[in-house]
Amino acid sequence: MMKRKEFMLGAVAGLAFAAAATAGGVIDWPSAEASPVAGVSGRLAPSAGAGGLAFAPPQGAPLSFADIFAQVAPAVVQIDVKTRVPRSNRIQIPGTPFTIPNPNSGQEGEDGADGADGDGSTTALGAGSGFFIAANGFIVTNNHVVADATEIKVKLADGRELDARLVGRDESTDLAVIKVEGTDFPFVSFEETAQPRVGDWVIAVGNPFGLGGTATAGIVSAQGRNIPDPTSNYVDFIQIDAAINRGNSGGPTFDIYGRVIGVNSAIYSPTGGSVGIGFAIPAAVARPITERLMRGETIERGYLGVTIGTLSDEQRQALGLAGTVKGAIIADVTPGGPSDRAGLQGEDIVLSLNGKAIETSTELTRQVANAASGDTLRLEVLREGRRLTVNVRAGRRPSQAELLAGQGGDEEGSPGAPQAPAGVVVEGMTVAPLTPALRTRYGLPDTLQGLVVTAVTPRSQAGQLGIPAGVVILRANNRAVTSAAEFRAAVEAARTAGRPGVLLLVRTQGSNTSVVLPFAKSE
Numbered sequence: 220m221m222k223r224k225e226f227m228l229g230a231v232a233g234l235a236f237a238a239a240a241t242a243g244g245v246i247d248w249p250s251a252e253a254s255p256v257a258g259v260s261g262r263l264a265p266s267a268g269a270g271g272l273a274f275a276p277p278q279g280a281p282l283s284f285a286d287i288f289a290q291v292a293p294a295v296v297q298i299d300v301k302t303r304v305p306r307s308n309r310i311q312i313p314g315t316p317f318t319i320p321n322p323n324s325g326q327e328g329e330d331g332a333d334g335a336d337g338d339g340s341t342t343a344l345g346a347g348s349g350f351f352i353a354a355n356g357f358i359v360t361n362n363h364v365v366a367d368a369t370e371i372k373v374k375l376a377d378g379r380e381l382d383a384r385l386v387g388r389d390e391s392t393d394l395a396v397i398k399v400e401g402t403d404f405p406f407v408s409f410e411e412t413a414q415p416r417v418g419d420w421v422i423a424v425g426n427p428f429g430l431g432g433t434a435t436a437g438i439v440s441a442q443g444r445n446i447p448d449p450t451s452n453y454v455d456f457i458q459i460d461a462a463i464n465r466g467n468s469g470g471p472t473f474d475i476y477g478r479v480i481g482v483n484s485a486i487y488s489p490t491g492g493s494v495g496i497g498f499a500i501p502a503a504v505a506r507p508i509t510e511r512l513m514r515g516e517t518i519e520r521g522y523l524g525v526t527i528g529t530l531s532d533e534q535r536q537a538l539g540l541a542g543t544v545k546g547a548i549i550a551d552v553t554p555g556g557p558s559d560r561a562g563l564q565g566e567d568i569v570l571s572l573n574g575k576a577i578e579t580s581t582e583l584t585r586q587v588a589n590a591a592s593g594d595t596l597r598l599e600v601l602r603e604g605r606r607l608t609v610n611v612r613a614g615r616r617p618s619q620a621e622l623l624a625g626q627g628g629d630e631e632g633s634p635g636a637p638q639a640p641a642g643v644v645v646e647g648m649t650v651a652p653l654t655p656a657l658r659t660r661y662g663l664p665d666t667l668q669g670l671v672v673t674a675v676t677p678r679s680q681a682g683q684l685g686i687p688a689g690v691v692i693l694r695a696n697n698r699a700v701t702s703a704a705e706f707r708a709a710v711e712a713a714r715t716a717g718r719p720g721v722l723l724l725v726r727t728q729g730s731n732t733s734v735v736l737p738f739a740k741s742e
Contacts (some may be wrong), residue, residue, distance in 0.1 A: 252278050284422055284475075288434045291477045293376045294351045295407040295470060297426040298360055298383070298397070300368040302343050312358075348425035348470030349373070349397065350479070351406035352509060356399040359509050360469030361484055362388045365395050373399050376432060387492045387512035390618060391453045391520065391588075394505055396512040407471065409502040410478030415457065423461040423483055423497070427468030437461030437495070445581065446485060446498055452584040453520075456498040457481045463497035472499045481505070486497050521590030522616035523563075524556020525549045526731060529579045530568055533735040537713060537722035538697060546570045546601065547580040550724065551731030561611040565724050565731060566697050568601040587613065603697055643703035646710055646721075646736060647679020648672050650692065661689040667726065669693040670706055680737050686725075693731065694724035714738055 256365030351357070358373065365371055371383040381399040388395035415421065416439065423435045431438055437460035444456040459472060463486050472481040481499025527547045535544060546568045552559050569577050573596060577583045590596060591614040595726060642651030650670040653663065657671050669691045676681045692700060695709035713721040720737035 238254055245632060251553055260688055284434065284436050287422060287475060287477050288424065288447050288475065291407055291422075291471075291473055292424060292432055293436070294407045295376065295424045295432070296349050296351070296358060297374040297429075297431040297466075298347045298358075298364055298469065299347050299372045299374070300345045300347070300365055301370040302367050302438070303341070303369060307526070312724075329576050344368075346426060346429055346466045346468060347468040348483070350424075350471045351404045352396075352402050352408070353406055353513070354402060356401050357386070357513050358383065358397045358399065359471075359482060359505065360395050360397060361482065362390055362393045362395045364469045365397060366390070371397055373397070374431060387515065387517070389508050389518040391616075392500060392504060392508050393454070394482065394500065394508050396509055407473075407477065407479050409506040410474060410476075410480050411502050413474075414503070415474055415480050417441060420475045421459050421461055421480065422473045422475070422715065423459065423463055423467060423470060423499075424473065425463075425467035425483060427462075427464035427466045429466060435462040440496070444498060446487070453588060454486070454500055454504055459497050459499060461497065462493040462495070462496040464493050467497075479505075498640070519592065520588035520616040520649035521594065521596075521613040522557065523587050523591065523596070523611060524558045524614065525563060526551035526553075526582060527569070527580045528733060529581075531735075531736075533720065534733065537720050537735050539718060544568070544601070545576075545578040547577055547583040548733060550733045551726075557611050557614045561609050563598070563600070563609055563611065564602065566602075566694060566722070566733070567609075570601055571599040573597050577620070587617070608689060642673050642678075643707075645703060645707050646738075647676040647681040649674035649688065650706060652702055657713050661691075663691065666682055667691060668699070668701055669726070670700055670703065680720075680739055684734065684736065686734070687727075689727075691726040692723055693726055696721050 296407050345364065345368075347360055349358040349360035349364070365385055366388060367430045368385065371385065372380055373383045374380045380591065381401070383397040383399045386396040386398050411520070419439045421437055421439055423437075425433060427433050439457060440460050441458040442455070443457045446456060457472070457480070459481075463483050467483050468485075470477045470483045472483055474480050479504050481501050482505050483497060485498045486493060487496040487498075508518060527549055530544065530546050530548045532542070534548060535542060549558075549563060549565055549567045552563055552565055569583055571577055573585060575586065577586075587596065590613040592613055594613045596611045596613055597608060598611060599606060642649040644650075649672065651657065651673055653667065653669065653671055657663070657673070658665065658667075661671060663671070672681075672690045672692065673685060673688055675688065677684055692706060694700060695706050696713045698705070698709055700706040700709060710721050718738075720735045723734045723736055724731055725734055726732075
């Protein structure tokens with residue numbers, strides 16, 4: 220589970236013990252009876268270590284991080300924000316693209332104790348970290364720390380508290396720049412010329428749990444990490460094992476020379492606290508973005524107007540493709556967008572862009588992002604077994620809020636709406652053609668074509684996938700379906716071909732996604 224700001228602080232008690240055993244041997248726990256240790260008696264006097272230093276660190280390790288911390292700590296700040304956040308009326312089903320209604324939505328605590336206002340939003344308090352990158356008050360932090368903030372306050376290492384304003388932010392890399400008024404602030408610099416290696420020492424400084432001025436140390440654990448987060452489309456993270464917790468977001472990661480090599484952004488944690496797996500945005504990414512934001516520029520990227528995913532082994536098998544075929548599969552095409560105007564379709568598989576092979580959806584996203592609005596992008600795609608070239612004129616990528624708003628579609632059923640007909644059961648799903656009554660019940664637009672799922676057998680393969688009623692099946696086995704007969708024929712064609720399942724293109728929560736429905740195994 221990736222954690223950014225949603226953490227819980229808990230008390231952890233542990234019992235540490237040590238035992239020695241030879242390789243391949245068995246640990247022999249001593250009995251409660253006291254007995255002398257063979258060859259050893261009396262008071263133990265530890266060796267002074269190499270060079271006569273007690274507790275000498277291994278070669279290459281610093282004697283202490285104290286001097287480094289003393290030099291860089293004045294540039295690190297605590298950031299406190301107030302934001303307005305909407306209350307969600309849907310709950311995500313873990314591991315699936317589907318959601319269900321939140322039974323607690325619309326219910327307030329006593330006297331509005333949950334902080335909700337009449338507009339359905341609530342005031343939220345947040346905290347993070349940042350660091351001065353210039354003497355005139357520019358501060359680097361994470362976008363998710365200050366996004367949509369109505370108030371930003373910065374607490375300096377000397378205890379002063381200053382009001383700050385947002386200068387600019389970039390959702391795609393999770394970077395932001397804020398500014399306080401003043402001059403001669405202590406600041407640090409990004410290091411780009413020397414890239415940290417796996418195993419190099421690092422120091423993270425920040426504001427975990429509101430405890431400002433906290434330093435933790437560790438090493439670079441890995442380079443080029445992708446994490447399940449939208450920023451992974453544009454960032455190859457540095458993985459570090461220095462402890463990062465709630466409030467560290469936006470703080471710097473230093474090397475042993477006090478140079479900023481990364482901006483702390485996320486952790487992996489099954490508990491909500493640090494388990495030694497943290498992720499920092501590399502300086503090579505952070506520096507050019509923050510410099511542009513400081514100049515007042517808006518970060519723009521190229522845009523295709525498609526929802527994509529990496530072609531998986533399951534999808535390859537469901538489509539009967541060779542294992543060597545790699546690419547990005549299109550799940551949805553934004554109506555009126557650049558790809559729609561160029562003729563791209565759902566379930567097209569993008570094999571290359573401007574002659575460069577595409578193996579993952581991330582590769583396609585980054586290559587498109589490098590294009591300027593108006594550039595012509597030449598895509599080689601695989602459609603129903605045939606290769607063709609499609610030229611797309613790149614657009615400007617909208618903000619994340621604009622993309623979400625463009626999904627549209629209200630999945631909530633209307634009270635008293637007409638009940639769905641029984642339909643036909645295919646692979647554990649009761650499906651029916653879209654009728655005015657069904658469109659009203661599930662909030663589906665008139666332009667949408669396909670089969671709506673009205674019920675699912677819990678123990679079926681579809682039930683185990685978590686497919687809920689209201690999902691619309693648009694395509695099956697790479698063919699459009701608008702009737703139960705067409706859907707059944709597509710399923711049987713995939714089964715007859717010996718495939719392990721059938722590839723479905725479905726619409727849920729206002730957007731399209733590809734799902735492989737596996738066939739039940741014969742007993």
